[in-house]
Amino acid sequence: MLDIQDLHVAYGESEVINGLNLSLKKNEIIAILGRNGMGKTTLMKSLIGMIPSKSGSVKLEGKELFGMQSHERVKAGLGYVPQGRMIFSTMTVQENIETGLTSTKETEVPEDLYNIFPVLREMRKRRGGNLSGGQQQQLAIARALASNPDVLLLDEPTEGIQPSIIKEMAHTLKEIRDSRGLSIIVSEQVLSFALDVADRIIVIEKGKIIHDQPRNEVDEEKVSSFLSV
Amino acid sequence: MFADYTWAELGSIFAMQGFSGLILFSVLLLMALGLAIIFGQMGVINMAHGEFMILGAYITYLTSNLFSTYLPELFDAYFFIAIIFAFIGTFLLGALVEWTLIRHLYKRPLDTLLATWGLSLILQQLYRTIFGPREVGVTLPDWMMGSFQVSEMIEVPVNGMIVMVITLFITLGVFLFLQKSRKGKQSRAVVQNRAMAGAVGIDTARVDRFTFALGCGIAGIAGATFTMIGSTGPTSGQLYIVDTFLVVVFGGAASLLGTIASAFSISQAQSIMEFFLSGSMAKVLTLLTVIVILMLRPQGLFSLKVRR
Numbered sequence: 361m362l363d364i365q366d367l368h369v370a371y372g373e374s375e376v377i378n379g380l381n382l383s384l385k386k387n388e389i390i391a392i393l394g395r396n397g398m399g400k401t402t403l404m405k406s407l408i409g410m411i412p413s414k415s416g417s418v419k420l421e422g423k424e425l426f427g428m429q430s431h432e433r434v435k436a437g438l439g440y441v442p443q444g445r446m447i448f449s450t451m452t453v454q455e456n457i458e459t460g461l462t463s464t465k466e467t468e469v470p471e472d473l474y475n476i477f478p479v480l481r482e483m484r485k486r487r488g489g490n491l492s493g494g495q496q497q498q499l500a501i502a503r504a505l506a507s508n509p510d511v512l513l514l515d516e517p518t519e520g521i522q523p524s525i526i527k528e529m530a531h532t533l534k535e536i537r538d539s540r541g542l543s544i545i546v547s548e549q550v551l552s553f554a555l556d557v558a559d560r561i562i563v564i565e566k567g568k569i570i571h572d573q574p575r576n577e578v579d580e581e582k583v584s585s586f587l588s589v
Numbered sequence: 590m591f592a593d594y595t596w597a598e599l600g601s602i603f604a605m606q607g608f609s610g611l612i613l614f615s616v617l618l619l620m621a622l623g624l625a626i627i628f629g630q631m632g633v634i635n636m637a638h639g640e641f642m643i644l645g646a647y648i649t650y651l652t653s654n655l656f657s658t659y660l661p662e663l664f665d666a667y668f669f670i671a672i673i674f675a676f677i678g679t680f681l682l683g684a685l686v687e688w689t690l691i692r693h694l695y696k697r698p699l700d701t702l703l704a705t706w707g708l709s710l711i712l713q714q715l716y717r718t719i720f721g722p723r724e725v726g727v728t729l730p731d732w733m734m735g736s737f738q739v740s741e742m743i744e745v746p747v748n749g750m751i752v753m754v755i756t757l758f759i760t761l762g763v764f765l766f767l768q769k770s771r772k773g774k775q776s777r778a779v780v781q782n783r784a785m786a787g788a789v790g791i792d793t794a795r796v797d798r799f800t801f802a803l804g805c806g807i808a809g810i811a812g813a814t815f816t817m818i819g820s821t822g823p824t825s826g827q828l829y830i831v832d833t834f835l836v837v838v839f840g841g842a843a844s845l846l847g848t849i850a851s852a853f854s855i856s857q858a859q860s861i862m863e864f865f866l867s868g869s870m871a872k873v874l875t876l877l878t879v880i881v882i883l884m885l886r887p888q889g890l891f892s893l894k895v896r897r
Binding site: 408409410429430431434435440442446448449450451455458459460462463467503504506507 | 771774775777778781782784785786787788789790791792793794
């Protein structure tokens with residue numbers, strides 16, 4: 361589905377991602393774990409094209425994305441839920457989702473999006489900025505799903521969200537994956553959420569993958585030792 | 590200062606000055622609408638906004654000459670065609686300026702001030718070279734001249750009414766466009782968070798160009814209506830640019846409603862005080878009031894209340 365080969369991303373001289381290889385299968389959920397500053401967000405931003413990559417290749421179903429701008433990548437089939445949610449705070453919930461429809465020919469928000477997140481239907485006339493953190497997170501996911509992506513990128517979706525909702529989110533993400541045939545990459549610091557949601561657990565450190573195992577073979581002790589400071 | 594007038598006279602003075610204030614309001618509002626999009630929403634300090642307006646006025650002047658020479662039988666209607674030409678002309682120049690200049694400066698908003706100031710000087714000199722340093726005026730068709738006699742002392746000029754009707758329609762149009770249309774929603778998303786708008790699939794470069802050009806196009810319409818109440822010279826735009834920025838800042842940068850309210854209060858205060866005091870004294874008082882209000886309320890009259 362998504363093939364990342366020898367990806368290098370740098371801010372000026374300092375290289376944050378150096379030579380990362382990763383391949384995501386169809387319907388697979390990968391959780392990328394790592395401490396702060398290890399390149400999780402940089403990897404996500406470079407995949408969606410918010411920051412340019414230096415070299416390497418990112419292929420989505422055989423189509424090369426390297427060098428494309430963000431909106432072209434969305435059209436090619438990537439969906440992105442950023443860290444901190446970054447919804448358009450002065451626009452209503454409905455308008456927020458509508459921005460996600462840009463790359464499709466749709467003009468109306470599809471009903472099934474509201475069915476996944478019923479709270480958004482209730483709040484569709486409210487300004488996005490007035491929603492709670494958890495509701496904003498749902499909105500950010502709905503907005504990304506509106507463009508009908510094949511691969512969904514989520515950057516630290518649990519940040520600033522209360523534990524009961526985190527459990528629910530893991531469940532919702534798996535449901536979306538099953539109903540829409542999505543593949544998902546989620547970057548995370550919370551190990552329990554990653555174990556809940558993912559089929560494969562990856563740990564990155566200094567821009568390189570240092571650990572890669574399927575969910576059912578994961579040694580929790582070992583992974584959490586990677587995450588402790 | 591009121592003592593020399595009778596009540597009836599005072600009433601008429603307020604009505605007449607109020608009406609001429611409404612005309613000033615219309616021109617200010619049209620100017621400010623464009624700038625509210627370019628400065629208020631996109632954050633580009635467009636010092637050349639007045640020159641875009643003047644371009645619209647010159648295009649109207651050219652259209653009126655064209656009609657009186659080649660199509661005198663359609664002269665009565667030339668003005669409406671001139672508005673369309675003025676919009677298209679300034680829209681295209683705006684798109685060109687965005688592509689060559691502005692798009693490189695979104696990350697350095699203060700530099701847009703210098704760049705567009707330079708552009709404004711270049712445009713002024715261009716106008717001087719092409720149209721000459723003397724002011725030009727357009728001939729209005731007969732039906733646009735004259736005035737309604739409302740009472741013995743109050744008369745209302747027809748061209749003023751037309752200016753106001755045009756302003757009403759353009760304001761409504763801009764408002765509906767930004768709030769309801771697909772393109773308008775996209776441009777609101779882009780001005781709010783350019784990187785994120787790209788990441789939900791919006792072609793931000795195209796939307797930016799369109800938004801900037803639209804703001805310029807509206808300035809062009811302002812210029813076209815301006816020809817009905819004043820004559821056009823290469824530097825006429827300079828007279829309005831300060832007031833226009835004042836209106837946008839005073840109204841609250843991101844709010845169209847605020848722009849309307851502030852254009853209204855500034856132009857009315859200006860126009861009514863002008864009758865009793867000298868023009869410059871009226872300006873001083875208006876400016877002082879605005880500055881005091883902005884010190885108490887830096888975000889302007891209206892601002893959206895949301896968590897950021």
